[in-house]
Amino acid sequence: MSLFRILLLAFILRLTWSLVILFANAESIWMFDSYGYWYLGKNLLEHGVFSQAITPPYTLDYFRTPGYPIFLALFQILQTSNYTIIFVQIVLSVLTCYYTYQLAHIVTSNDKIASVSALLVALDVPSILYSNTIMAETFFSFTLILACYFFARFAKENKIKLIIFSAFLLGVSALIRPVALYLAPVFVIMILFLSDRGVVNKFTRLVYFIVSVSVIIAPWLIRNKQEFGKFFFTRMNGDVLLNFTASNILSIKKNVIFFDYGSAFREKVIDDFRSINGNTVGVELLKPIEFSEFAFNKSTEVISSNKSLFLKEHLKNIFYFFAKPLRSPIDMQLGNSNGFNMGRQFSVFGASSFFVRILIVMQIIFLILVYLFFFLAVYCFTKSLVAFIMKSEAAVSSEIFSSSYSLGMFLFLGMLIIYFSNFTVPPVTDARLRVPVWPFISILSSAGLYFLQNNIKWMKAYIK
Numbered sequence: 111m112s113l114f115r116i117l118l119l120a121f122i123l124r125l126t127w128s129l130v131i132l133f134a135n136a137e138s139i140w141m142f143d144s145y146g147y148w149y150l151g152k153n154l155l156e157h158g159v160f161s162q163a164i165t166p167p168y169t170l171d172y173f174r175t176p177g178y179p180i181f182l183a184l185f186q187i188l189q190t191s192n193y194t195i196i197f198v199q200i201v202l203s204v205l206t207c208y209y210t211y212q213l214a215h216i217v218t219s220n221d222k223i224a225s226v227s228a229l230l231v232a233l234d235v236p237s238i239l240y241s242n243t244i245m246a247e248t249f250f251s252f253t254l255i256l257a258c259y260f261f262a263r264f265a266k267e268n269k270i271k272l273i274i275f276s277a278f279l280l281g282v283s284a285l286i287r288p289v290a291l292y293l294a295p296v297f298v299i300m301i302l303f304l305s306d307r308g309v310v311n312k313f314t315r316l317v318y319f320i321v322s323v324s325v326i327i328a329p330w331l332i333r334n335k336q337e338f339g340k341f342f343f344t345r346m347n348g349d350v351l352l353n354f355t356a357s358n359i360l361s362i363k364k365n366v367i368f369f370d371y372g373s374a375f376r377e378k379v380i381d382d383f384r385s386i387n388g389n390t391v392g393v394e395l396l397k398p399i400e401f402s403e404f405a406f407n408k409s410t411e412v413i414s415s416n417k418s419l420f421l422k423e424h425l426k427n428i429f430y431f432f433a434k435p436l437r438s439p440i441d442m443q444l445g446n447s448n449g450f451n452m453g454r455q456f457s458v459f460g461a462s463s464f465f466v467r468i469l470i471v472m473q474i475i476f477l478i479l480v481y482l483f484f485f486l487a488v489y490c491f492t493k494s495l496v497a498f499i500m501k502s503e504a505a506v507s508s509e510i511f512s513s514s515y516s517l518g519m520f521l522f523l524g525m526l527i528i529y530f531s532n533f534t535v536p537p538v539t540d541a542r543l544r545v546p547v548w549p550f551i552s553i554l555s556s557a558g559l560y561f562l563q564n565n566i567k568w569m570k571a572y573i574k
Contacts, residue, residue: 170338199248254290284343
């Protein structure tokens with residue numbers, strides 16, 4: 111299938127789903143954190159404050175970063191309909207397919223691998239659905255794949271402008287989703303690993319990268335210093351550990367449903383914080399940074415006291431990150447309120463309709479096939495990497511892993527996948543968190559499929 115047809119298919123699938131939910135449940139483009147993002151952009155535009163508050167007082171937000179709210183504010187300036195946002199996100203999702211193709215082609219120099227990679231992204235159900243929601247996944251995925259695309263070109267061409275573009279886009283990605291900020295060390299490692307043009311060359315490129323990222327994120331760090339008295343990028347970690355990780359551990363120990371216990375633990379932490387601040391009601395709002403640090407410490411105490419349970423839950427959620435099909439948001443967008451039940455929101459089938467159950471089964475089959483080829487690629491890569499280290503050409507498993515460049519870039523993609531899979535949020539890890547790294551998973555899976563096809567052809571020729 112040609113690249114044009116793949117992109118056309120991606121566009122048709124996303125637009126078709128948009129039309130389906132327009133008639134089934136038009137308001138379902140608003141989901142989970144959508145309203146928070148929207149009001150952050152709205153208040154920034156109308157009142158000059160970064161706040162999720164719907165009405166005054168506009169409490170300053172320290173949780174979110176401004177990338178996606180600014181994106182939404184642009185549409186508010188233009189006074190466009192909400193579906194204009196969705197249409198633009200559909201275009202960005204199609205462009206993500208395009209740059210998946212380009213990234214795969216640069217890394218492998220193989221049209222077939224690049225085409226299959228783009229096709230897997232085009233067919234990905236979570237990518238289709240979240241391009242049709244007022245959520246940051248699509249915008250974030252687009253900027254992240256662009257950052258990786260320019261980085262792959264830099265690794266091959268060693269041009270300064272390419273590393274600047276990559277660093278700029280990584281900084282933008284971090285402003286959309288803070289998790290991207292901690293990818294910077296991965297890029298730094300790869301700059302040192304891939305650049306074989308001398309110490310001065312490596313150091314120069316490294317400086318350009320760090321300065322370019324810093325230029326993008328520095329204004330936000332300065333803003334937080336001015337508003338809260340400390341340099342920080344986000345205080346999301348304290349809230350996430352409090353509301354999810356620690357609450358989940360305690361709910362398991364107490365044998366109660368997470369959604370019934372989570373708020374109770376938060377209230378207890380709030381009461382403890384008030385007790386050391388003169389029992390002042392609302393002090394957690396007056397001292398948000400101090401409360402976030404307090405919540406972080408309380409949550410880490412719970413984790414430290416239950417290390418084995420934490421590790422068990424973490425490993426389980428890594429599995430969910432890779433393997434869980436999308437369900438509950440599909441039910442929501444189709445107007446099936448029974449299927450979208452908070453108590454069973456993250457179960458595989460729940461109270462879904464027959465159509466959604468069929469779609470879930472199709473996703474499971476799709477994921478099984480993708481990961482079969484994915485692990486085959488991991489095997490081939492590992493074998494070729496060992497051969498490269500041992501300088502044994504005979505052991506190289508495929509021509510796509512035959513150069514230091516291709517090995518380095520597959521290592522880079524693998525590190526990105528491992529990194530994101532470890533930033534899960536027990537117990538609410540689902541397919542949404544997989545969307546930004548699906549292009550990278552698709553590239554490895556396509557490489558595995560190509561290796562299998564080549565070996566089948568070789569076996570047939572040998573038999574003849």
